[in-house]
Amino acid sequence: MHVRGTVAGDVEVRTVSTSYGESELAEVPVRLAVESDHLDDVTTTTSPFDAAETETDGGTLSDGGAHAADPTTITLWNKWTESAELLEPGMELLVTNAEEDEFRGEQQYATTGDSYVVVAPSFHVNVTAIRNWVECPRLYYLNKLSGVPLNYPVVKGTLVHEVFGDLLRGRDLEESIDARVEERGLELGLLGETADAVAEDVRENATAIEGWLEQGRLTAENEETAATAGDDSEAAFTPAESSWRSEQLLISETFGIRGRADAVRRGAPVELKTGKNLKKEPRFKDKVQAACYALLLEEHGGDVDTGTLLYTKNSALDRNEETGDLTPAKEFSMGDGLLKFVVRLRNELAAMEVSGDVPTGYEGSAKCEYCFEQDTCMVVSGRLDQESKAGQIGQALPAAEREYFDRFYRAIEAERRAVHREFAKLWEQDAQERADDDRALIDLAFLESTELAEGRWELRARRTGGATSKLREGDLVLASNGHPVRGSAELARIERLDEDEILLTADEPVEVTRLDVYPSELTTDRLLAALHDALLKGDERRKDVLFDRAEPEFEPLEETFIPNNDAQDEAVRKAVGADDCALIHGPPGTGKTYTIARAIRAMVERGERVLLSAFTNRAVDNALEALLDQLDGEIGEDSVASPAQRNGDGEAVDVVRVGSESGVREDMQPYRLDRAGDPGERAATLQNAQVVAATTATCGSRVMKEQRFDAALVDEAAQLTEPGTHAAINLADRFVLVGDHEQLPPVVQSEGGTRRVSSGANGDEPRAADLTESLFERLVDRYPEAGVMLTKQYRMNQRIQAFASQEFYDGKLRPASGDVAGRTLDDLSGVTRDDLPTELRDAVTFVDVDGDGSRYTDSEEAARIAEMVEEYRAAGLDAADIGVIAPFRAQVSELSKHVPDEVAVDTVDRFQGSSQEVIIVSFTATDSLEGPIFEDYRRINVALTRPKRALVLVGDANALATDPVYSRMLEWARR
């Protein structure tokens, strides 16, 4: 029986005498969430994050007599008391194979010899984290903080692993080596390596594996012969046909562990290590890693008692004495004790993460004097004034900086936990809930799987419903035959996502019927590294400005850059002349992208190297497009071969876009840096580029972190968290932030559903608020003189802009010209306003619709809007010139059913950054304006400032009148 619940009080550990002698036990008061013989039956679970809520709800108990409010005692015996000591009230606990017992009329539970105790099982830890943790908990923390920089041993290790996988899938060795080295051209080039030298190095390691596999082939054939007793089939053996498989992603809902095994042979894990180990035994951390995979495999139905470690460099040195065979392999047996030890390690790590603590190193037994990272550890400890087993060196950062670090560290870790919660939903929600949440595509009809030349597979499935999801081409997903964790599942990439069909690639075939979003910690990892770099590696002058110790300084420039717009001109002068930073506040339609482009051109003309960044790919591509326009008018066909643009003097400017193929817009692909190719040539392309454009997330990548720039320009900076902004500006000597803090702020996952555990270690998280104020906004408030506000807008008719200008920009926003102020639908060819119903002839119209009373949709508004769209079209307007926006996604899909496909229908949030001739807003609120979506007035600002010539507001006037801002809006629209 498995018991699961939430710790409801303090844990007591004591020693008792039993018939076996002295034993330790811990009695844990637990509020049971669910109990069951099979985890598959678990339908409701409680995550440690919303424990507080569960408590007030009274919890759920399945055993009869007790009151919901009474905790049940679970006794954890012997070694499991170590895990018991980690428990805090509010944490979740799972005990497998527990024994049920009645004591003084109360139901109790206790561990048995077959039990595992899992602390915070919803927090799934990855295998590498456990491997680092066993080496030293502090090392785990340091790794998390700064990431692994680009270095040759790591890249080589990765290559050898890829070749190993290819060999297992039956690919030719030489072909694999060439292809894999080519794929990593950029990284290798940045490391100063040549393709030939690397290929030789990889070959040396891979040959040993190949030799060993050859031996395996013989063994497997023997076994096969023995098994089939007399069947002398001579079918050729290939690894792919044997009981091998490569790179298997494994997720355990019981143990809260996930990871990717290098290979699995006859159900047992095989780990490849590119290096040597001359000792008799495998390294302990390697064993722990293999044991993690063994646990994962056991949950997937295996019974694992051995693990294999392959040390590639051992072959030549270490021949089997009897046979003379090459033996890079070390097999070892995995007992119960090791597996339980691994779970206890995992519990230490999970408990630390859930409570948000920082390891000191004392948790483990490693000796600091042998540690590679001793110096780093001491420096970090010293700078952040952290307790550490290695000790501290250097001077602590000023208190304000340490406080900043701690605050953002906690906020980022809260985001990490939000990602983990998403992960837990893979098994905590059923298929339909996942689909309703747009996190999965279900009920697919599997079509076929085809093996590709390099041994990977292409999977095809047909979509049966018209369901939407957030899945997009290029995304990594869990492709399963029904359940992403319990069924057979592969990590796959979406190659094509059509209306009716889906094409995926994966390492192994799966009969796909369901796709789930695969949550990733990558972004949080990069935010943390950016925070670390900004504070611990950051330039002192930069930090003086960030921490209020020095005013930004400017070089006074006389030049005129933009003659017909003083504010834009001043903005460019500030950007170009900034010694530290400049801030450009650009309300809707004020030409901030043009201004950025002009500033970059000016910098490039001065011989500077410039980074252009933004949070979204769309914003990066928009800004890049404006720059290319500036440099050369337009992108010519011939630029495909050589993506260089001319600057003002007719010299070529090398512009490179760094990003994934699926992220970069089609027309910017010619500028995209392909990572594959000749190392020297790839590296030169990036390093010689005068302008590099990439999202802030990409700026945090290993490759980009090797780059340095004179200036970084960050567009849409008000949508970025502070650490997100650091990721870009860390790479440059000075920075320019461009944005509008009166529009939508960064999206933060941990803000919403997260609740603090009732009485945990630190009582003041999550701190999502710290992430929702952008660095842009903070600096604009702090250093108004470093900023310029653009005030002439080139988008909206005067009547349309009036409300936003008054409400959000102190009336400063003005039409750039009489033409802009007076633009109407009549200016569009083929459109006659007089053909419209009277109510739609004005630039701004309010249409009162009572609404159907449902919460996130409104069919009446949708129907009325569909009529209006037809009325506009009847007056000659192109459907593609109309945009419809709504606050809720549900209403967006409702609206999509009512209007022609050419009409752009989207949420307010996703419409930010674009504009249309006509915008119709569907408020989707009846009677009242309840719900957080309406509370952020910046959302109205975005909605109302999208149109150029006509704006129609559709909603329930009674509901809108309940809020002062919406009420003023109503007054303006009805005027």
Add this chain to the structure above:
DNA sequence: TCTCTGCGTAGAGGA
């Protein structure tokens, strides 16, 4: 049930 974009996933190795 509020809004939702990023990212080469996790793991690659040094003594």
